[in-house]
Amino acid sequence: MGSDAGHGRETVLILDFGSQTAQLIARRVREAGVFSMVIRPETPAEQIAARKPKGIILSGGPASVYDAGAPTCDPKIFELGVPILGICYGMQIASKLLGAQVAKAEHREFGRASVTVRDRTGLLHALPEQATVWMSHGDQVSLDGAGAELKSASTVLASTPTCPLAAVRIARHARGDVPALTFYGVQFHPEVTHTPQGAEIIENFLYEVCKCAGDWAMADYLQTAIETVRTRVGSSRVLCGLSGGVDSSVVAALLHRAIGEQLTCVFVDNGLLRMNERQFVEHTFRDHFRMSLVTADAEAQFLGDLAGVTDPQEKRRRIGHRFIEVFNQEAAKVVQAKGGSVRFLAQGTLYPDVIESGHGHAGTSAGIKLHHNVGGLPKDMAFELVEPLRDLFKDEVRKLGEVLGLPEKLVWRHPFPGPGLAVRVLGEVTREKLDVLRSCDRILLDEIHAAGVYRSTSQVFAVLLPVRSVGVMGDGRTYESTVAIRAVTTEDFMTADWARLDYELLARVSNRIINEVRGVNRVVYDISSKPPATIEWE
Secondary structure, eight states, X not given: OOGGGGTTSOEEEEEOSSOTTHHHHHXXXXXXXXXXEEEOTTOOHHHHHHTOOSXXXXXXXXXXXXXXXXXXXXXXXXXXXXXEEEETHHHHHHHHHHTOEEEEEEEEEEEEEEEEESOOSGGGTTOOSEEEEEEEEEEEEEOTTOOHHHHHHEEEEEEETTEEEEEEEEEEOOBTTBOOEEEEEESBOTTSTTSTTHHHHHHIIIIIISOOOOOOOHHHHHHHHHHHHHHHHTTOEEEEEOOSSHHHXXXXXXXXHHHGGGEEEEEEEXXXXXXXXXXXXXXXXXXXXXXXXXXXXXXXXXXXXXXTOOOHHHHHHHHHHHHHHHHHHHHHHHHHHTTTOEEEEEOOOXXXXXXXXXXXXXXXXXXXOOOGGGTOOOTTSSOEEEXXXXXXOHHHHHHHHHHTTOOHHHHTOOOOOTTGGGGTBOSSOOHHHHHHHHHHHHHHHHHHHHTTOTTTSSEEEEXXXXXXXXXXXXXXXXXXXXXXXXXXXXXXXXXXXXXXXXXXXXXXXXXXXXXXXXXXXXXXXXXXXXXXXXXXXX
16 A cells, blocks of 8 residues: 555645655645655656646755756656746756756855745745745856746746845746746745745645645545555455554554454553553553454563663664564464464554655665564565555644544554663663653653643653662651653654753652652653754663
C-alpha cells in the first residue's frame, strides 16, 4: 500500500532538491487542505504528468545551481501547463532553465528580511506592502542578459534593497503545441514559521493560482484507505505488531475497521513498559474494539538479557534481538493456528520514514525500512507488508486516530522509546528500579495532565539516575536515589527546547515523588536543549 490511498485526489507534487524543509512544505500544503507528495527532483516530466498534479513546488536546497553536479529537474515540466512555485533554490534552478541568470549575490541574506510587495495579486494576494520573510541564500536571480521574450514574460512581485527579485512571476501564453506557463518564484521561505504570512502565500498558490478545491479531509482519506486495504488483502489474514504507541494503534484500528476478524495483533510485554501499560492495551483493543489480540509475556527473558548490562547501546541491541525472537515465536503460533492463511504483516510506517529511506514515488526502492514499533523485523520473514499510514505525517496519524474513535489518551500520548524504560533507568536495569521509575513516571504524568499542559509539551518523562545522595526525612538521615524530570517542546524532534514548566507544578511533582515513592529523596529538572543534549538520556 502507499500512494494508492491518495489516488484520485487533487495533488501537489514537491520536487525535493535536498531541502531541510521539504517535508515542511508538504505539511503546509496538506494543512491548507490539499494532498501533497515529495518526489525526487529528476523525476521525468511524463511521470509527473501521469499523476495529474494541480501544481508543482520546487523546494530549496543547499547547492548552487552553477556547481558541478548540482541537482536539476526535467525542463519539460515547464511545458506541462501546470502552475509551478519555486522556493529559494527551486526559484533559481527554474529561472536558470528558463533562461535567466543566477550568480553569487553581492549581499547574502540570512534570517529575517523585509520585502516590498510590488504586486499584491495572485501569489502575494492580500499581503501588506512591507512583509517580513525568512531568507537563506547566497545566490540571486537576475534578468540581465536574458532574452527579450523572457523579460517581457517576467514581473517582479517583491524585492528587498539587496535582492531586486525577491519574488517573480513568469507567465507565458500557449502557443502551438506548447501549453501556457505560470511560474512563481520566491527567494525566501514561505513554509517556515519565521515568514508570518507564509501560510497565506502557500494558500494563494493553491487556491488563487492552481484553483484547488481543497478536498484533503481525514474522514475521506479513511474510507479510501479502508477500500485499498480490502482490495490488497482480499480474504487473507494480517498480522500486526502492536506496541501501544500511536502509529501501531492507528494501524490496528484502521485494519480492524477494514477487515475485522482477519486481523490478529501481537503485543509483547517486555517488562519495560509504563505502569498499567499492558492492561491499557488489552482493555482498549481486546475489550473495547473486540480485536484478536495475542499477548506475549516475556518480562523474565528481557530482564534476564539485561542483567549486569550498563552500556546503552548494548541494552538496545539485546532488547531488539529478544523482541525479534519473541515476535517470531508468536507469529509462528498465529500462522499455525490460522492454518497458514496469514499472508500480510502490518506496520506503522509513516511518510517521513518513506522519504528518508529513499522510498519516494519516483526512483528505485532501497529496501524496506521496518518501523521501530515492530522491533526491526527481519527482511526474510514470509509476509507481504501492509503500510496504510505511509502517506501520512505524525499529526495526520493522530487526526486519523480520532476519526477511528481511539481514546484521546492513546491518540495524543507522547512518544515512548522502543527499548522502553530500559533507557530511562541509567545503569543496570532491575525489576526493583523499574518499579521505582514507573511510580515516579505515573506521578509526573498525573500532574502534567492535571495542570493541562500535556498537549502543549512534546515529551515528558522521568529518568532514574545511578546517583544516590544524602537526605533528611523526619529525624533520620537517608541515602537514596535521584530522579530527573525531562520535559521538552519540539516540532520535529530533530531539535528541542526544555519546557518552561510552572514552578508550582514542578514543586508538586517533586513533593509527591519524594513522599510517595520509597527509595527516592531528590528530584532534579533537566534544562538542556537538543542539541547539544538528546531528548532521551540514553
